[in-house]
Amino acid sequence: MVVKNAFYAQSGGVTAVINASAAGVIETARRYKETINKVYAGRNGIIGALTEDLIDTSKDTVSAIKSLRYAPSGAFGSCRYKLKTLEQNRREYERLIEVFEAHNIGYFFYNGGGDSADTCLKVSQLAKKLGYSIQAIHVPKTVDNDLPITDCCPGFGSVAKYIAVSTREASFDVASMSKTSTKVFVLEVMGRHAGWIAAAGGLASSKDCEIPVVILFPEITFDRKKFTAKVDSYVKKFGYCSVVVSEGVKSADGAFLSDQGLRDAFGHAQLGGVAPIVANIIKDDLGLKYHWSVADYLQRAARHIASKTDVDQAYAMGKAAVEFAIKGYSAVMPTIDRLSNNPYKWKVGMAQLLKVANVEKMMPSNFISKDGFGITEKCREYLVPLIRGEDYPPYKNGLPNYVRLKNIAVKKKLSDFKI
């Protein structure tokens, strides 16, 4: 086998465990020196490939690469940059091949969600047409948990754990205060199209620790009357209530609930979250005191409370991607195949990118309870294994000691390219 270099890039919104996948790719590649020479990473994702801004990961130590397992965010930088179709922008795809060729790159590992799976597929297709030999493997990553075929997506389990833990903790807090003060706590979570993350709020309540949690899913049209009636009934029964609201909840007119046309004193449009909107509804309709929180980046960056299952799977996906490449596969993606729930067992599978690209996995309707405000037992069985286990990072002076790599650039060989 001819020794070639590999190219690895991180794409889209980063997660608490995408660097664990990077560690899986780099550490595994280092074990196959006879096939893969160096792993080059794209600085700021695919933009690094287009602009020939490659990082030589071999300049970082064994221990630094190992520490990637514990660091949230994208260690090489990510980007939101969607390559257009081959017809619309053949120029960019050709540039990619040109850069790969210049740096003797025979393996393309692309770590991202649905869009990057599509890009990965197109690169493999174009390379074939151009007669350039490259194996393109997609490494799954998305907190949205919306990739098809794989049982779950690395990044999701840790967000789910963060939301479940935070909802439980804040619920304990509001329960203590509810006699004379706050009675409702509202937490806004990510998930514009699917309610996977919001569903995790339902885990805060368990058989041995019952907590009244109302979930507002993007899948369910917001019904103000039904919602406030549900909150009211919980407050009457438990004395308090927690609400987990997805940023993507929509009103009956199809508009985001967060889009209430808020204006400041000068009439300027203001962008707020959906949590304060829901909180104001509770105050207006029920007259209850509330507190609200917007988790935003905290939820997907919270490596300090990452799920061990998720970290292990993220690493395994990176490792499997390299092993697939070594075995000669291309245009595929490693998947997480669930074998059983209890005990939770899973194995690495393989999906064809043709079947992954442009397919969005929605939450099954039987995961949402009949009244639309909670999760079913089926959903709980699915979610619980994904948040199981803790995998604490090392600390220094009270803070997680997250690695920062040297990220030394590979010498450029080509002329500049405008993106």
Add this chain to the structure above:
Amino acid sequence: MVVKNAFYAQSGGVTAVINASAAGVIETARRYKETINKVYAGRNGIIGALTEDLIDTSKDTVSAIKSLRYAPSGAFGSCRYKLKTLEQNRREYERLIEVFEAHNIGYFFYNGGGDSADTCLKVSQLAKKLGYSIQAIHVPKTVDNDLPITDCCPGFGSVAKYIAVSTREASFDVASMSKTSTKVFVLEVMGRHAGWIAAAGGLASSKDCEIPVVILFPEITFDRKKFTAKVDSYVKKFGYCSVVVSEGVKSADGAFLSDQGLRDAFGHAQLGGVAPIVANIIKDDLGLKYHWSVADYLQRAARHIASKTDVDQAYAMGKAAVEFAIKGYSAVMPTIDRLSNNPYKWKVGMAQLLKVANVEKMMPSNFISKDGFGITEKCREYLVPLIRGEDYPPYKNGLPNYVRLKNIAVKKKLSDFKI
């Protein structure tokens, strides 16, 4: 010595470690059976005493009480209920004494902030006047860190750790995204009067992990031009920037920055946080993409990432309170006395409640950097030991297994009392 019962109550906003103080009180009292018979807790704080709704903590097992060390929130319920002055509401103070007498209570442990220190003092004064023998000891607790004499307040260290960790994690996230997407992350934190909690955001950056963090303190009047210039300079230098904003930040006119007269489409006033306001300023003045988060209850309930120093001190304060009582003291509060910074050493001290009540400790001006947007080395030296150490709770199925006590009521002996 005559054997008497003790009364313990939690007051005001709860914290991640107030139950550790409760464990300190109850476990220590159980070691002095010859002096203290039972510890009764007020259900929902002092309201439990007024309404004679007492909880018999002896009905809970050794292991359940031990588990309090790991549970956030107030296990017996807290309340926001400030007793008026003796002149304005002698009736309530007399009722307290009446309940204490009915249940043979000779020790009053009140776990709270400035207001409860004041109540504790008044109870001891009135009891003396009425000839009822009770030892009133205040157990310090407040995330606001504003009690005098004590070097720090239990509850603060864990919030500080949460904010420092979260700011570091979200900063790693925004740094990865900044090339093509989000460049500024805004985190809103608690602290209406003092910037202690906001200051903790400055710890996210350290010598070996530099992060551009701009802090907006309630102590510093918001100056829009200076603020956006600072953010702009950081984004130009680092490519991104994090902003930690205290909920209590005020404009030059003295109004809260969060109070921008927001109206919805129907002209109704809407309550939002200060984070979206700051984010909108960044968008309007600098045209930068932002994300924002409001930590709210999550920060003070986050027992999963509590500071070990804080947990130890919270427990020590509860323990010391009982030991002071055993030694015959009254109208006092245990304090945390700092002996040295490096290595951090502290011991339990004692403060007279006369010197604690109605005194608010503000952040020293030499803790804020000259430009008003950061913390000084002096502040860092003060803060770092308080967030040091992790003290993870036990987990079950991926979630912290926080104890819930039985909270069995003591049989009432008196007639009802309207509060």
